[in-house]
Amino acid sequence: MNIADQLVLSAGDGDVIEVARLLGQGAVVDAPNRHGRTALDRAVEQGHADVVRELVGAGANLEQQAGEYQESTPLCLAASQGHTAVVGVLLDAGAGTGAQGRLGYVPLILAATTGDEGHPETVDLLLDRGVDINAVMKHKTALDWAVRFGQEEMVHRLIDRSAIPSAETLAAAREHLGHHPERRRKTERIAVALLAVDVAPGTDQEPRTEAGNLA
Structure with missing residues (x-):
């Protein structure tokens, strides 16, 4: 050797x-x-x-x-x-x-x-x-990715650390639900957490509209 x-x-x-x-x-x-x-x-x-x-x-x-x-x-x-x-x-x-x-x-x-x-x-x-906290990888932030993967605890942690959700973030929740319908309750809790935060400026869609599509 x-x-x-x-x-x-x-x-x-x-x-x-x-x-x-x-x-x-x-x-x-x-x-x-x-x-x-x-x-x-x-x-x-x-x-x-x-x-x-x-x-x-x-x-x-x-x-x-x-x-x-x-x-x-x-x-x-x-x-x-x-x-x-x-x-x-x-x-x-x-x-x-x-x-x-x-x-x-x-x-x-x-x-x-x-x-x-x-x-x-x-x-x-x-x-x-x-x-x-809002740095992007493949056009998604850490919060976007955590939502997309259904990581509820991390979503809360990032929001607590001032991550800014956008309409795209809620779209990620909808995408996660589409892939994992059995996780509806968890995805809805994530959506509720996102709705409690002001949407990022410059987005072209209100987050509550996206949240309604989860129902």
């Missing part, structure tokens, strides 16, 4: 002492292993914040490709996994928070929508650090 493979393996295992030793012996911090994964990539994926901090301190590229298919970035990967401590380390190091990676992922939207109800603590951390 060469030194790059050893570094990536140790990073994925969370062995910060071994990672520091290998770096001290001259291991290149962003050198990929035989599978194309780097130490930062694997440490982020496994949620090892202390290892991530060590690698970032050694100059690891915060914008590098990450994930099994190299489709992501370290911050997006951490956000999608709900590794809040890792997200904090990456933000402290200056990681960008806008659309990134070859697929244009937005960290906040991944944190809000991955899994059954997203990752609330990660969402709160990103928003506390000033991330734009």
